[in-house]
Amino acid sequence: MSDEVEPGNHHAWSPNVVAFVCNWCTYTGADLAGTSRLKMDPNVRVIKLPCSSRVNPLFIIKAFERGADGVIVSGCHTGDCHYSTGNYHARRRFAILHDLLQFMGVEEDRVTFAWVSASEGNKWQQVVNETTARVQQLGPFAPSEKQNGGVQ
């Protein structure tokens, strides 16, 4: 966990990744990955939401603020949204946020946007493992703030 970070020693550290997933596709996909006993990195905490468009950009900012080192946002493939157009709204919003986060100095690889359907357990496994590996590589997010007790 990030509380036990030793600066500069990334091997003793493993990242916290928060995943915001949609109830209809990705959550079911993640469930399938679980019931299929696919091996995944245990770093990802899944938060189930009704739709990817429920993800307010503030969720992502808040996740980082509260100690996440990486964030995954995942929903239904385009055209497959349970609410017809939710993921289109999400996609537009993330296009702006993604660019803005980069401009603010958050490494691109910390935030992953993916589309995982209910039958894509394998893809979920891949998204989880790849994201964790990338964040592991980058190290803790804003470690100085964490050490100063800025994060609750």
Next chain:
Amino acid sequence: MSELQETARKLLSEGTVSVVIGYEEGPRGVRPAFITAPAQADKLIFDTRCVQNLATYLNPRRKQVAQLGRAAVVVKGCDARAVAGMIREKQIERGNVVILAMRCGGVLQNPETNSELTTQTVSVRCGGCTVREPKLFDHLLGELPPEPPVNTHRVEQIAALMKMSSSERWTFWTEQLSRCIRCHACREACPMCFCVKCTAEKSQPQWIDSSSTPQANRAWQTMRCIRRAVAWIAWNASAHVPNIFRLVCWRATLPTQ
């Protein structure tokens, strides 16, 4: 009597509008004026010190202004964008406002201390301006002044920032945002801030910490940026936003690469 004063007097005496929102000379420099009588129209001025965005007074949350009746508003090209944004977001109706758009050749960064427009004193937001002649108006007034003197274009500033590494940029913004004292004057000045209940005031859950910690400042400013990017209002809606942060707002409105 200037073209602006003439137009304002005509609008008021004909009864087209019951208030003209413009700029007047105050004891401490230029201040917003609410002209309701035709005889007062000669108070109106417009020059390089008129930095405020008066479109914010059209905001429906400003009930005292709304009580004055149908309004005409004096805008620069950039402020006209804010009016357009408010119309687009269904905050005001196009037919309910008379836009007195001024041709503008740039405004001062700090009207309290400077009066002449030079590369040092010009507002950063004027760099690369494309709306010296406003696009949205009922009355287009004034002569078209020359382009404002500019030393650094916004695009160059952004390019310089993007050359830094992620952690350098992070440090840079943390330093910049540490100046924010969370007075929320930016929210008051912003024409696009019209939420009945602001996220900053929500306590269950508390999205944004009310004290000015680095995290809270970052969350607050990023949220406002996203809000504005979504509103597509560009970078200069309110006068109270630190200039460096306008850059983010503006950057956020660019098409993503």
